[in-house]
Amino acid sequence: MKLATWNINSLAVRLPQVLDWLAANPVDALGLQELKLVDEKFPFDALKEAGYHAAAFGQKTYNGVAILSRTPITDVVRNIPQHTDDQSRVIAGTLDTPDGPLRLVNCYFVNGQAPGTEKFAYKMRWLEALHRWLQEELKVHRRLVLLGDFNVAPEDRDSYDPVGLKDTIHHTVEERQHFQALLQLGLTDAFRLFDQPEKSYSWWDYRMLGFQKNRGLRIDHILVSEALRGRVIACQIDRLPRKNPQPSDHAPVVLTLG
DNA sequence: ATGTCGTCAGTTTGACGA
Numbered sequence: 001m002k003l004a005t006w007n008i009n010s011l012a013v014r015l016p017q018v019l020d021w022l023a024a025n026p027v028d029a030l031g032l033q034e035l036k037l038v039d040e041k042f043p044f045d046a047l048k049e050a051g052y053h054a055a056a057f058g059q060k061t062y063n064g065v066a067i068l069s070r071t072p073i074t075d076v077v078r079n080i081p082q083h084t085d086d087q088s089r090v091i092a093g094t095l096d097t098p099d100g101p102l103r104l105v106n107c108y109f110v111n112g113q114a115p116g117t118e119k120f121a122y123k124m125r126w127l128e129a130l131h132r133w134l135q136e137e138l139k140v141h142r143r144l145v146l147l148g149d150f151n152v153a154p155e156d157r158d159s160y161d162p163v164g165l166k167d168t169i170h171h172t173v174e175e176r177q178h179f180q181a182l183l184q185l186g187l188t189d190a191f192r193l194f195d196q197p198e199k200s201y202s203w204w205d206y207r208m209l210g211f212q213k214n215r216g217l218r219i220d221h222i223l224v225s226e227a228l229r230g231r232v233i234a235c236q237i238d239r240l241p242r243k244n245p246q247p248s249d250h251a252p253v254v255l256t257l258g
Numbered sequence: 259a260t261g262t263c264g265t266c267a268g269t270t271t272g273a274c275g276a
Contacts, residue, residue, distance in 0.1 A: 009263075009264070009276085010263090010264055010265080012264090012265095013263095013264070034264095034276090036264070036265070060265090060266090061264090061265050061266065061274090061275090062265085062274095062275070062276095111275075111276060113275085113276085119275095151276095205261090205262075205276090206261090206262035206263050206276095207259090207260095207261040207262045207263085208259075208261050208262085209261095210262095246263090249262090249263075249276085
C-alpha cells in the first residue's frame with residue numbers, strides 16, 4: 001500500500017492539482033497540510049467522487065490538516081490531547097489494512113520563524129507536547145506512521161546551504177534534537193532507508209527561482225514505527241507537481257509498504 | 259535582491275505568515 005504527505009498551501013487554490021495528482025498516483029491515503037480553510041469549506045464531495053474518505057481539521061486563513069483515505073478513517077483525534085492549542089496542526093486516524101489497523105498521524109509542525117522569537121518558543125513547546133503524546137500513542141498502536149510538514153531539515157544534507165543557513169530556522173540544533181528525539185521513540189525516517197539522489201528536497205522557496213536552482217530543503221517526512229520498518233519498500237519525493245503552474249511550494253512524499 | 263505566494267480586511271493596497 002502507498003501513503004503520502006503533501007503541504008498544498010491552500011486547498012481552495014490547489015484542489016484541482018490534488019485531484020490530478022491522486023488520479024495519477026492513486027495512493028491509499030494522503031495527509032494534507034496548510035489547508036487554509038474552515039471545515040465548512042472542505043471539499044468532501046469532490047474527494048468522495050475521487051474515491052476518498054476524508055477527515056478534516058481546518059481553521060480560517062492559516063494551518064489546517066486532513067487525512068484522505070480509500071477506506072474509512074476511524075478513531076480520529078484532532079490536535080495533541082491535553083495540549084491546548086488554537087492552531088489546527090494535527091489530525092490522527094486509524095485505517096483498516098489487510099495486515100490490521102494502521103495509525104496515521106498527520107502533522108503540520110510549527111514553522112518557528114527564527115530562534116529567539118516567541119514563535120520559536122511555541123515551536124519548542126509544541127514539539128515537546130508531540131513527543132509526549134506519541135510516546136503514549138506508540139504504546140497503543142504498534143503500526144504507526146508519522147508524516148507531514150515537519151519544518152525541520154534533520155541533517156546538513158537535507159539543506160541546499162547548510163553552512164550559510166547554519167543555526168537559522170529549520171537548521172537549529174534544538175530543532176534537530178527534537179527530530180532525533182522522535183527517532184528515539186522507535187520511529188525511522190523512511191526516506192533514509194534507501195539510497196537517494198543527492199540534493200533531494202521537498203520544499204523550495206517561491207522566491208529567487210528556488211526550484212529552478214534546486215535551492216530547497218527536505219522538511220516533509222514520513223516516519224514509521226518499528227513494526228512497520230521491515231515493510232517499507234520505497235520512499236520517494238515526487239518533484240513533478242512542483243513544476244505545475246501555480247504550484248504549492250512543497251512536493252509530495254510517497255511511502256510504499258509491502 | 260524586503261526577492262513570492264495565499265489570505266484577509268476592506269477597498270485596489272497593506273499586513274501577516276510562510
